Amino acid sequence: MAKSDLQGSLDLLVLKTLAQRGRLHGYGMALHIQRASDELLRVEEGSLYPALHRMEQSGWIASEWALTATGRRAKYYRLTTAGQKRLAAAEQEFDELVRGVRAVLTAAYSG
Amino acid sequence: MGWAARVRNLGRRGRVDAEIEAELRAHLEMAVEDGMRDGMSEEKARRVARLRFGNPVVLKERTVGADAVLGLDSLGRDVKFALRQLKKSPGFAIAALLTLAIGIGANTAVFTVIDRVLLQPLPYPQADRLVALHLDAPGAGGLASFSSGLQLSPSMYFTFTRHNRSFASLGVWAPGEANVTGLAQPEQVHTALVSGGLLETLGVPAALGRWFNAAEQDPRGAQTVMLSYGYWQRAFGGKSDAIGRMLQVNNQPREIVGVMPRGFRIADHDFDLLIPLAPDPVNEQLAPFYLNGIARLKPDVTMAEADADLARLISVWMDEWTNGPGTNPHWYENWRIAPHFRSLRTEVVGEVSRMLWVVMATLGLVMLIACANITNLLMVRAESRQQELSIRSALGAGRLRLARGLLLESVTLGLAGGALAVGVAWAGLRLLVAAAPAHLPRLAEIHLDGWSVGFTLLLAVLCGLLFGAIPAWRYSRVPLMTSGTGRTASAGRAQQRSRDALVVAQLAIALVLLVSAILMIRTFATLRAVNLGFSDPAQVQIMTIAIPQQLIADERVVTRTENDIADRLAAIPGVRTAGFATSVPMDGNDPDWDQMAVEGKVYSSGAPPLYLFNYVSPGYFQAMGTRLVAGRDFTWDDVYGLRTRVMVSENFARQAWGSTAAAIGKRLRQYSGTPWQQVIGVVEDVRVHGADEAPPAIVYWPAMWMSPYTRPASVASQRTVTFAMRSSLAGQLGFIHQVEQAVWSVNGNLPVAQVRTMEDLYGQSMARTSFTLTMLAIAGAMALALSVIGIYGVIAYAVTQRTREIGIRLALGAPKQRLSWMFVRSALMLTAAGVAVGACAAALLTRLMQTLLFGVSALDPVTYAAVLVVLTVASLLASWLPARRAAGVDPMEALRAE
Structure with a gap:
């Protein structure tokens, strides 16, 4: 049974984004998710930052301050080893969730 | 970032705040830049970004929330908020704090007493291995009392020591008094006669010098003595050269060999001097029984095994010893002696535990009532703060956060009350120790310690949670919409119901306490009305004098001296009569118990029963105010002539001969x-x-007789006697001085000890009852007052809540009395419910205090009826005031106000 729920999917998105893009700040992550999902997913700032801080405390991601391309100071996040393991687990859980939900939906249609 | 980092973040909230703010600001700026790049004006881009961003303060709070350990930091801020809230309503805060301080303080004080007296081990190493050698002897009559059982004889000590398999060591001791002369004024001091093995069993080493050795426990050995720490300080100024000095004890020089450490006692006995018992290992007899035994169990031996082991030794003891030629040692089988050992602590604490638990339960109940009242106050407050709560809820405070805030407020209140309570408990304990009620054992060990403070803390938090839980649960789920529009009828009713339930609980508890208090009052009244067998105890001065063998050897001279003292005392102006006896009523001293056979009577058990003996001088009964029912008092001619004459008590005469008059001239013998x-x-x-x-x-x-306890029988005086004299000046300092002078005019070497009035002794014997009575009366009064306040609060609140309804009813022509009655009736309904619940609880609970009662049943109908009346009248009064206000409502104003 997949532990993951839709709220947990924000963690997955953040972890995956960092795995694909390496070092990134919060704003960059929000933009990336929005673009990569063809504007289907918009990450609320209200959820993103608490999630980032929570994941940082769990040791999945680490942060440091650095300058952006435009010379602005921003807090950059990157994936840690624990975060990579967490990502693998989260991806699997999400797959199971999707399969499970899909199965229920198809069953409903055929029945 | 792990736990350490989170905790570290706690200490630098400012920096974390700033960092998060910077991070969020960077985000916002980047969004604005991107917006401008897409062709928006800066102003528009900023607005769009802000709209997406939401409330920056809330976002920051939530992000910070993820950073702190379980929100500990925001907890701190909630506490500050709670304190601010309390400061805003000082009346409420002070009332609640005082209630709590007194309630928790009283509970802490009693807990401390229970902890130190009942729970803490006695102050000896491995005290849990110490047992009191308690012997049951159902056939021994008054010689074996319920509390101390049959005491041991020196011969038992030898048999038990030599043959037991259960004890690592064993010793016996007996309290006593001795005259110390040659230091300053002659002084009577408390002693403990101790056998070999006793100090070894207790295991507390001497602070200075050494214990007694085996040679000093031989009756022909060296005469030595040990001092208590207190006596050493008092008599020798704590100088170490006291060791080796000689002390005149009962005119017998004894060498001081050691000093016991401060606070050392034998069981619960405070002594000045320890003296070797020095029993004779060869010539002791089976009797007398006057020693207390203490033993230390071997590591793997249980109490039951020790009982079985020693049960075997009882007949060995009868085989080994005798009471002299012509007596049957196995006669003691009639006594059915059986070991019934118990832990030394149980023996020391004795009956006090029941009383202490009753007091603790009582105060716990009062605390519950107090909590109920504070809950009610908090609920009313929460109601008036409904608007504030709704606004905070609308601003994004979650339900949990609101509930936590309310709970924190009550816990903060509880803790503040608890802090004050420590002071109350400290003062209370000082008072208690000073008053020394009811012969509380281990009194000297009572003091406030970490356990007490821990208990206070626990109680404070528990109380806080208890009286905070209901309001927190009820008011944290305020619907958003109720904020401005006022309360809905149904919400109001639900809250009224919880307040009603609280009042019913309060009344029930108050009933239990009042019933207990009145039962004690009736017990006390019954006890006061009992005919004691002596009169006007406040006018009877008593004091004790002991004449040691070494001071006056001749028995006849001893009695002569005592006679002289009695005459001098009677000559003091204001003294009507004076006499003396070996024991006076309620001094805790039974001079002797022995069998007494009535002439011509055949005893079914084979042996006549044991009776209490007392040895009295002519005039003693008159001085004590004990009425002569038939015949005459002793004369000095009876005493000096050693005439074979006795007097008996009324119940003895009726048992033996049917009437008091018939007793005169009859004969009896031992x-x-x-x-x-x-x-x-x-x-x-x-x-x-x-x-x-x-x-x-x-x-x-x-007072002087031919003692059958020596062979052959010999003249024996009573060397320790208590003088009684009747005077209206009894107890006054000048009078006591005259008494001392009278004694010293006969013999200057006699200390005058235990100078008291009979009223003192009587008061002491009533101490347990009057202490319990006082505690229960205070608790009952507090409970009644708190419940009355509770009822008043509920009815008064109901009246304010229903002002509009009252207005409408009045406007429609409802008579004012009907309206008042409506509220009084609801108060009476609550009372009825409370009384019903309380009566059941009281019937169950008061059974626990049956042993504290005298001459009154725990289910005494008069008591229950009285409490019912008191509670009904109290609730009528409490509801009448607000009900009258309801009747005085002006309909126009009531309706306009809404």
Whole structure:
């Protein structure tokens, strides 16, 4: 049974984004998710930052301050080893969730 | 970032705040830049970004929330908020704090007493291995009392020590008094006679010098003595050269060999001097029984095994010893002696535990009532703060956060009350120790410690949670919409219901306490009305004098001296009569118990029963105010002539001969071979063991007699006697001075000890009852007051809540009395419910205090009826005031106000 729920999917998105893009700040992550999902997913700032801080405390991601391309100071996040393991687990859980939900939906249609 | 980092973040909230703010600001700026790049004006881009961003303060709070350990930091801020809230309503805060401080403080004080007296081990190493050698002897009559059982004899000590398999060590001791002379004024001091093995069993080393050695426990060995720490300080100024010095104890020089450490006691006995018991290993007899035994169990031996082991030794003891030629050692089988060992702590604590638990339960109940009242206050407050709560809820405070805030407020209140309570408990304990009620054992060990403070803390938090839980649960789920529009009828009703339930609970508890208090009051009244067998105790001065063998050897001279003292005392102006006896009522001293056979009577058990003996001088009964029922008092001619005359108590006369008049001239004797004694007088029964114990049958001997306890029988005086004199000046300092002068004019070497009035002794014997009574009366009064306030609060609140309804009813023509009655009736309904619940609880709970009662049943109908009346009247009064206000409502104003 997949532990993951839709709220947990924000963690997955953040972890995956960092795995694909390496070092990134919060704003960059929000933009990336929005673009990569063809504007289907918009990450609320209200959820993103608490999630980032929570994941940082769990040791999945680490942060440091650095300058952006435009010379602005921003807090950059990157994936840690624990975060990579967490990502693998989260991806699997999400797959199971999707399969499970899909199965229920198809069953409903055929029945 | 792990736990350490989170905790570290706690300490630098400012920096974390700033960092998060910077991060969020960077985000916002980047969004604005991107917006401008897409062609928006800066102003528009900023607005769009802000809209997406939401409330920056809330976002920051939530991000910070993820950073702190379980939100500990915001907890701190909630506490500050709670304190601010309390400061805003000082009246409420002070009332609640005082209630809590007194309630928790009283509970802490009693808990401390229970902890130190009942729970903490006695102050000896491995005290849990110490047992009191308690012997049951159902056949021994008054010689074996319920509390201390049959005491041990020196011969038992030898048999038990030599043959037991259960104890690592064993010793016996007996309390006593001795005269110390040669230091300053002659002084009577408390002693403990201790056998070999006793100090070894207790295991506390001497602070200075050493214990007694085996040679000093030989009756022909060196005469030595040990000092208590207190006596060493008092008599020798704590100088170490006291060791090796000689002390005149009962005119016998003894070498000081050691000093015991501060606070050392034997069981619960405070002593000045320890003296070797030095029993004779060869020539002891089976009797007498006057020693207390203490033993240390071997590591793997249980109490039951020790009982079985020693049970085997009882007949060995009868085989090994005798009471002299012609006596049957196995006669003691009639006594059915059986070991019934118990832990030393149980023996020391005795009956006090029941009383202490009753007091603790009582105060716990009062605390519950107090909590109920504070809950009610908090609920009313929460109601008035509904608007504030709705606004905070609308601003994004979650339900949990609101509930936590409310709970924090009550816990903060509880803790503040608890802090004050420590002071109350400290003062209370000081008072308690100073008053020394009811012969509380281990009193010296009572003091506030970490456990007490921990208990206070626990109680404070528990109380806080208890009285905070209901309001927190009820008011944290305020619907958003109710904020401005006022309360809905249904919400109001639900809250009224919880307040009603609280009042019913309060009333029930108050009923239990009031019933207990009135039961104690009736017990006390019954006890006061009991005929004690002596009169006007406040006018009877008593004091004790002991004449040691070494001071006056001749028995006749001893009695002569005592006679002289009695005469001098009677000559003091204002003294009507004076006399003396070996024991006075309620002094806790039974001079002797022995069998007494009535002439011509056949005893079914084979042996006559044991009776209490007392040895009295002519005039003693008159001084004590004990009525002569038939015959006459002793005369000095009876005493000096060693005439075979005795007096008996009224119940003895009725048992033996059917009436008091018939007793005169009848004869009785101890056992075959002793002379017949003729009864010359009968006196009324005396409650020598306290007002609540039936008077024993007593045989009174003259102050000097032919003692059958020596072979051959010999003249024996009473060397320790208590003088009693009747005077209206009793107890006054000048009078006591005259008494001392009178004694010293006869013999300057006699210390005057235990100078008291009979009222003092009587008060002491009533102490347990009056202490319990006082505690319960205070608790009952507090409970009643709190419940009345509770009822008043609920009804008054209901009246304000329903002002509009009242207005409408009045406008429609409802009579004012009907309206008042409506509220009074609801108060009476609450009272009825409370009384019903409380009566059931009281019927169950008061059974626990049956042993504290005297002459009144725990289900005494008068008591229950009285409490019912008191509670009904109280609730009528409490509801009448607000109900009258309801009737006084002006309909126009009530309706306009809404």
